[in-house]
Amino acid sequence: MTYSTTTSANSRPVARLEAHRIVLIAIGIALAATAAALMRWDWLPNYYALAIEGLWRTVLILIVTCAIGFALAVPLGMAQVTGPIWLSLPAKAFCTVIRGTPLLLQLWLLYYGLGALFPHYPWIRESNLWPLFRQAWPYAILALSLSCAGYEGEVMRGAFAGVPLGQLEAARAFGMSRWKVFRRVWLPQAIHKALPTLAGETVLQLKSMPLVATITVVDLYAVALRVRQDTYVIYEPLLLLAVAYMTLTGVLVWIFNHLEARIPVRVG
Amino acid sequence: MTESLLLPLAQTGVFELLAPTPPGWGGNLLRGFINSMGIGMGAFALGLLIGTGGAYGKLYGGAVLRDLLKVYTTLIRAVPELVLVLLIFFAVPDVINRTLDTLGYRPIDVSGLVAGIAALGLVQGAYATEVLRGAILAVPQGQIEAGRAFGMTPTMLMRRITLPAMLPFAIPGLANLWLVATKNTALLAVVGFNELTLETRQAAGATKAYFTFFMAAGVLYLLLTLISNIFIGRVEHWARRGLPPIAESR
Secondary structure (H helix, E strand, O other): OHHHHHHHHHOOOOOOOOHHHHHHHHHHHHHHHHHHHHOOOOOHHHHHHHHHHHHHHHHHHHHHHHHHHHHHHHHHHHHHHHOOHHHHHHHHHHHHHHHHOOHHHHHHHHHHHHHHHHHHOHHHHHOOOHHHHOOOHHHHHHHHHHHHHHHHHHHHHHHHHHOOHHHHHHHHHOOOOHHHHHHHHHHHHHHHHHHHHHHHHHHHHHHOHHHHHHHOOOOHHHHHHHHHHHHOOOHHHHHHHHHHHHHHHHHHHHHHHHHHHHOOOOOO | OHHHHHHHHHOOOHHHHOOOOOOOOHHHHHHHHHHHHHHHHHHHHHHHHHHHHHHHHHHHOOHHHHHHHHHHHHHHHHOOHHHHHHHHHHHHHHHHHHHHHHHOOOOOOOOHHHHHHHHHHHHHHHHHHHHHHHHHHHOOHHHHHHHHHOOOOHHHHHHHHHHHHHHHHHHHHHHHHHHHHHHHHHHHHOOOOOOHHHHHHHHHHHHOOHHHHHHHHHHHHHHHHHHHHHHHHHHHHHHOOOOOOOOOOO
16 A cells, blocks of 8 residues: 555655646736737737748748858858868858847847948949949848857857867868868767857847848848737737747757757766 | 048048047047946846846746746846837836835935936846856856855845855856946937937937048957956956866867
8 A cells, every 4th residue: 555655655756737837827818818808809810921020031031041140150150160260250240240249239230330332433323233222131141141150150150160170180180181070070060069169149130130120121020010010910910020039939940859869968 | 632531531531529628529438438337237237237237036936937037037138128228218217206106205306317227237147146146056056055054144145155255156157247238228319318329320410421430439448348358357257266277169
């Protein structure tokens, strides 16, 4: 008799849903239901299509800027670890400047600054790229990519420096060319080390996405602002926006967990 | 050729534009910078306060408190700061005035400074909770147990053992948070608070010298970061006194 009671007391906590959690979840559902019932959601059908478009644009900008940013971050990190001084110094300065100033300021500097500067040069206005420069999204992509490159460049510097020297020497001893050492040994190990940090940086990048709305790019956040402007409904679109971003963050974290799980880890 | 390239840059003298007295806009920029600093410091302090409470709650609190804190940190860290700032910046004065109204008091005017500190402080608090929780866990737990065995009260234990011992582990994360706090103040420009970035945009809009002013503001932010880094190095050196130096990685 006593034996069975001790086992039930010591058994692994199978039930994740303890009593207080059920109560908390019930309160959460009740809050959501109250919000759904008492707040104004009549604007939703009118802006549904626009919101989906904004969501798609947010995701697209995230993917593009992260790809460009990472492509720039690898040489930035590499230059700081092994580059000659005329490469490592500018790379370090770039990372410091990007990480030391607010993204909003960088965005506005590029959009307003370059945007005000370009029309002064006739050859830019006459070029085929002029219609591109007149729009806002190239500046958003440029600013976000550079910001991503600055932060991830610092991460990659640490990751490249963290790969044991013996690994690289061994690869050289096998007769691999410098490029092959980089491609087969150095870069994969660095990415492996940096992956959790890169996941964090990507979530931060996702969360800085609404800033592009301040330079008239219509992303998800801009749609929420538009609803507020048109209908004077303030909190509801913002709450929905918060939920949308939480979902996006969850998806992003899930993807990175998946990637990390693919890399075999040996626990000693 | 070079002259025509540089011409737009040198529309008006840079020094005239940045002069501290009214024809120049330097005074406005400096005022914005001071506002930014005030908000940043206030938000960081509030964040530290929330973070300490949150870390203790997460480690030693009851099951309900722990779950609530987990919801707080997860929610805040998953939603963009700009959205949170927008929500809190307008919601906090609203809630305060409605509460005062139901209690029968006159509504008060909540200043942008207070609302801004509240908004950014709540965001900082979530991150600080995680930083401090990790730092407390990094303290050899025997030290805390020994303190308790000596009969120290919880506050004395915190003051004499936990906080000083966790500081070396917490400082890198907290330093990062301070830098994030100073840069996040720029977000208040979007809600119309007169901090450095908004003052800069106004000055730039009035004079059309966008490049000059945004560069100047960038230099101010960068200087703040670089000077902070020097202080952080000193504080870290002080907090790590008596500990072995960090091994240099190559």
